[in-house]
Amino acid sequence: MVEGKIFGVVALKGGVGKTTVCANLGTALAIEFDKKVLIIDANFSTPHLGLHVGIVNPEHSLHKIIEDEYSVFEGIYEHALGFHIIPGMLAPEGLDYNKLKEKIEPLKEYYDYILVDSSPSLNQEMAATMSASDEVLVVSSPDYPTLSSTLHAIKIAKEQGTDIRGIILNKVRKKRFELNPKDISEASDVKVLASIPDEIKVQAALAKMIPIVSFSPTNEVSHIYKKLAADLIGEKYRRSLFGRKKKKKVKEEKDEKE
Amino acid sequence: MKIESSAYFYATNGEVLKNLEDLLSFLNNVDEETFFNHVNSEKNDLANWTRDILNEKRLSNKMFKTINRDEMAVYIEERLEKSGEGGVDKKSVISKLVEAIS
Numbered sequence: 001m002v003e004g005k006i007f008g009v010v011a012l013k014g015g016v017g018k019t020t021v022c023a024n025l026g027t028a029l030a031i032e033f034d035k036k037v038l039i040i041d042a043n044f045s046t047p048h049l050g051l052h053v054g055i056v057n058p059e060h061s062l063h064k065i066i067e068d069e070y071s072v073f074e075g076i077y078e079h080a081l082g083f084h085i086i087p088g089m090l091a092p093e094g095l096d097y098n099k100l101k102e103k104i105e106p107l108k109e110y111y112d113y114i115l116v117d118s119s120p121s122l123n124q125e126m127a128a129t130m131s132a133s134d135e136v137l138v139v140s141s142p143d144y145p146t147l148s149s150t151l152h153a154i155k156i157a158k159e160q161g162t163d164i165r166g167i168i169l170n171k172v173r174k175k176r177f178e179l180n181p182k183d184i185s186e187a188s189d190v191k192v193l194a195s196i197p198d199e200i201k202v203q204a205a206l207a208k209m210i211p212i213v214s215f216s217p218t219n220e221v222s223h224i225y226k227k228l229a230a231d232l233i234g235e236k237y238r239r240s241l242f243g244r245k246k247k248k249k250v251k252e253e254k255d256e257k258e
Numbered sequence: 259m260k261i262e263s264s265a266y267f268y269a270t271n272g273e274v275l276k277n278l279e280d281l282l283s284f285l286n287n288v289d290e291e292t293f294f295n296h297v298n299s300e301k302n303d304l305a306n307w308t309r310d311i312l313n314e315k316r317l318s319n320k321m322f323k324t325i326n327r328d329e330m331a332v333y334i335e336e337r338l339e340k341s342g343e344g345g346v347d348k349k350s351v352i353s354k355l356v357e358a359i360s
Contacts (some may be wrong), residue, residue, distance in 0.1 A: 144351060152359055155360070156360055172275075174287050175283060176283050176338075180286035183327070187352045
């Protein structure tokens with residue numbers, strides 16, 4: 001039996017790459033560090049996590065678990081990349097988001113890490129994710145509007161008493177006009193855990209519905225995700241030239257299963 | 259000022275710097291290991307490049323006196339602001355945002 005940890009992946013603004021971060025961190029933890037990982041789409045109004053990992057129209061989804069249509073265990077999909085996922089579908093109005101915590105808390109016995117992709121809006125959905133999480137990862141990007149949203153998200157997490165692990169700075173172009181990690185860290189009083197470049201290959205990976213960590217394991221962005229995953233779990237990550245071998249191994253295992 | 263590609267600064271992490279703006283961004287984002295490869299107690303590649311290629315002698319003199327990346331970034335920011343290439347006052351905008359939300 002394991003005592004897992006739940007990370008809420010939050011952002012108070014759409015388009016910063018929260019779901020991309022969630023999918024890639026989950027993949028990195030599973031394929032690079034052999035952890036038991038569950039990723040959950042708790043973005044009830046715009047659920048897209050499945051589309052990042054090849055699940056287009058799932059039969060089971062989180063809101064039906066919350067509505068007690070079936071058990072949480074029945075709603076879990078095993079993904080070929082080694083992680084498990086509870087995808088989301090557009091939820092009906094009036095869903096009791098507060099039940100999210102009671103539904104996923106028992107899963108900590110079965111997983112090392114559970115990543116919950118939250119809604120990008122300041123609403124009950126996001127509050128439910130924060131309340132269900134042991135720690136939150138705030139995804140941001142280096143511009144003023146997103147900084148403003150990031151400061152709001154951090155304020156809410158603090159008010160709810162949820163621990164903030166740090167900020168993941170995404171879509172970084174390393175231009176002078178951008179805010180830099182130091183600016184953001186100083187403004188928010190929260191550590192910036194990683195700066196992820198705005199890399200075209202991330203979009204290419206999304207078009208294939210494969211997280212870049214698996215799609216292009218030796219890409220700089222993939223290395224950054226793997227380093228970030230290592231930092232989150234207190235392990236060391238050394239860049240390896242064998243990323244493709246791991247991908248090949250995963251593919252072989254997938255073929256065997258089929 | 260445009261420089262030939264052969265005069266670009268090729269950092270050990272693969273980054274290519276073409277001007278002061280690139281250098282400032284590099285200092286603000288680069289990892290410690292890469293920075294140390296170029297700036298340490300024995301050498302300062304960044305200051306050398308700034309002096310020899312960008313012809314920024316006064317700026318490079320300041321850069322030679324430190325191995326602290328934040329300090330170097332401040333010198334470059336000051337230089338860019340002086341030349342009118344600076345934009346809005348970033349620190350002022352950030353502090354207003356912090357004040358508005360807290």
